Amino acid sequence: MKSLPQIVEDQVHRWQLQQKEKPQEKAVVPVVTISREPGSGGRIVAQNLAAKLGFEVFHQEVLHEMAKRAEVSDQLLATLDERGLSILEDWISSLVNDRHLWPDQYLRHLMNVIGTIGKHGRAIVVGRGANFVLPPEQRFRVRVTASQRLRIKNVARDFNLSPEEAKGRVIKTESDRKAFIRKYFNADIADPTNYDLVINTETLTIGNAVDVIGAALGCLVECKL
Numbered sequence: 413m414k415s416l417p418q419i420v421e422d423q424v425h426r427w428q429l430q431q432k433e434k435p436q437e438k439a440v441v442p443v444v445t446i447s448r449e450p451g452s453g454g455r456i457v458a459q460n461l462a463a464k465l466g467f468e469v470f471h472q473e474v475l476h477e478m479a480k481r482a483e484v485s486d487q488l489l490a491t492l493d494e495r496g497l498s499i500l501e502d503w504i505s506s507l508v509n510d511r512h513l514w515p516d517q518y519l520r521h522l523m524n525v526i527g528t529i530g531k532h533g534r535a536i537v538v539g540r541g542a543n544f545v546l547p548p549e550q551r552f553r554v555r556v557t558a559s560q561r562l563r564i565k566n567v568a569r570d571f572n573l574s575p576e577e578a579k580g581r582v583i584k585t586e587s588d589r590k591a592f593i594r595k596y597f598n599a600d601i602a603d604p605t606n607y608d609l610v611i612n613t614e615t616l617t618i619g620n621a622v623d624v625i626g627a628a629l630g631c632l633v634e635c636k637l
Contacts, residue, residue, distance in 0.1 A: 416477050420484050423468070427491045427532050442552045442632060443535045444625065445542040447601060450585035451563030451570075451578075453613045453621075454556035455538060460622045462536045465629075470529060472539030479522035479540075488528040500527045503547050511544070511598050519596050539589070543606060544597040552629050555607040556621070558614040 444461065448454020455471070462469035478484045489497060504523050508515055515523070526542045529535050530550040543553040558566075560582065568578035593601040604610055609628055611621045 416474070416481075416484070419474060420478065420487055424487060424491055426468070430532070442629065443530050443533060443537055443542070443546060443550055444552050444554060444629060445546065446536060446538045446554045446556060447543060447607065448538070448556040449558065449563060450582045450589075451565075451567040452556045452558040453566065453618055456618050457554075457556055457611070457613070457621050457625070458536045458538045460618060461625055464622055464626055465534075465536075467534045467536050468529075469536040470538065475522065475525060475537070475540045475542075478525045479518055482517070482521060485521040485524045489524055492528060492531055496531050500524070500531060503527065507545065513596070513598065515596075522596075541593050541597050541599075544593070544599055552625075552632055553607040553609070554625055555604065555610045557610060557612055562614050 446454050446458045458469055492500065504527060522540060523545050526537060526545040529537060530546040543551060564575060564578045564582050567573065567582055568575055590601050593599050599606060609625065611624065613621060
């Protein structure tokens with residue numbers, strides 16, 4: 413596993429190269445945000461979708477660590493030009509006002525990190541309320557779900573837990589994610605109107621889910637061109 417400074421350095425380098433290679437082809441490609449119920453397979457969907465599309469994937473653990481460090485937030489913001497930075501600042505101010513947020517230092521850094529990813533595009537962002545941070549023209553919001561029965565079964569298998577232990581883990585993780593979104597974004601994580609597409613992995617395989625999201629994203633991009 414790479415350290416956070418190495419992850420950030422590599423990502424900044426990639427963005428700098430992309431800007432040099434295609435300075436005239438900066439068509440905005442939406443970022444796919446993935447919110448998922450624990451045990452639904454959302455993380456695997458994100459990884460497979462990123463591989464299929466050639467996108468970068470940012471998991472919630474990396475976003476969380478980035479948001480905790482002011483120097484990382486500043487380093488990522490430095491990859492934006494003056495116009496991009498101004499647009500991002502205006503959007504965040506609008507978001508804070510519209511949602512009546514009381515952003516502490518962590519939330520401000522989190523919005524800066526996710527906002528910078530959104531400005532560069534071509535990314536899959538997992539968790540941390542990214543669907544509430546990015547403006548409509550930069551996002552495609554996906555929620556991955558499944559029945560609690562199946563999710564408990566998946567967690568028990570993946571973490572070698574008893575059914576009772578797996579159920580406790582699922583319930584706690586669900587509760588923590590719901591509380592995070594309520595605290596920072598004044599929103600209900602389970603409200604389907606907060607998403608553009610809801611995927612049930614009890615009905616669709618992971619491969620099917622990836623294909624559906626990819627097709628929907630392709631249609632969205634065509635409509636924007």
